[in-house]
Amino acid sequence: MGSIGAKDVPQLLDANGRRIDGRGLEDLRPLRITAGPLQQAEGSAFVEWGDNKVMAAVYGPREVHPRHLQQTTKAVVQCKYNMAAFSVDERKRPGLDRRSQEISKVIAEAFESVLFVEEYPRTSIDIYIEVLQANAGTRCAGVVAASVALADAGIPMVDLVPAVAVGKVAGTIVLDLKKEEDNYGEADLPMALVPRSGRLVLLQMEGHMTRDELKRSLDLGVTGCKKIYEVQKQALRDRYAVSAPSAGAEVAA
């Protein structure tokens, strides 16, 4: 890690502190969230975030399969994060790999602490995250999509969960890494936040940072998450504030 030959490293920050795609250090990539695009799922969301395109679908609470995973006191939260073969430049070999298993696990654990799982014992709440197009930060995009999908499904939860990655690029702390920054930068720090309580439910790190940089990164990440939180709320409002009273009209048309 970090020992890639300097010759093919792109210039990630210019003299004016602009990033490779022209963003400032603390700018997010453009984010658009669509709530409820899927009919068969109980809740769903589609997130377009920079060049990421991520779909999330939620089912349940429903019967647990396989049966032995069932818990008598609470619902189990199962997550499947999957990248499409065409989501990256070089064809990704389809199916489970260590990376997707790890991401599925950390996302499931993040949501388990946010959902009121005790309300539905002996059931399973299933989250499916499909990455259609990847450009760094897909686990965060997955969390953002899944939390909107869970709210859409009407599963009781403490709060929506925004997520974002902070990283270190050319010696500088920046918000929301894109692919080149992730590949050639020095550190990547994805996190997911419960804004209501300020609790972090997902935090991972790759690369190196000093203690002070980590502290600043966390602060920057929390600020970023709050912006994302507003977009998530707006997505749900756009979908339902309008359609709730006029559902009949929509059908008749």
Place this chain on the structure above:
Amino acid sequence: MSETSEERLVLPGDLLGTAEEYVPGRGTYEYNGQVFAALMGHPHIDTQNKSVSVRAIHEVPHLVEGDLVYVRVEEIKSAMLVTQVLSSARTGRGVPGNPEGTVHISKAKESYVEELSREFAIGDVLKAEVLQGYPVVKLSTQGPELGVVLGRCTECHGILAHVSGNQLVCSRCGRREQRKVSSEYGGHKGGSSESEAPEGAPREREHHRRERDGEEGDGRHRHPRREGGFDRRHERGEGGPRERPPAEPAGEGPGPSDLSG
């Protein structure tokens, strides 16, 4: 006195009030002395009991009196039908935990029932009304639209087709059977006998449409999805004694996965 504010949409995490103002009700939770929404929906304030709850837009079904549900008969006792509650008939969404529901012989039909096994069979899917949701689920099948919506032949397990009134006929062996038939018999996407999640009606987002054209009796105007359900069942060879259609033309050479290599 109570009121729901239809204009206000709350999302999980939205502040509803303080714990001194309201008792947290359904779809809410208390945190640090404040009451927050746990669901997306419209806040409902019960001024009598000083409680606040959220009426969810999409809700996980919880059974209350008056709800209509789809259930499957598991056991027939002398005075009671024991069923498994599958899904809400209104939204088509599976009821978490598939609780047990009972229909007492006195609530099975409008008229007197001599023997429950003459009106129902194990494995039948019924549409039923909830008389009591808690602590145990009690159901009724009194009413024209309530009763068996899908039955199987007790002899050969073929699917029963509706003849008239309470008469059904097996589509495979021609056996005639009698049930407490619902007016919606066969009109919904029936359950495969495996306990597959939401059997029953289409999902909530479609249910307005369904209410409009779903009332026309036995399928002159069938919903495309429901039709799909029937087709699939035929493909699995449960539709009759015919030969099963070949799934794949044999000897087609390399499968689709080889195309990429």
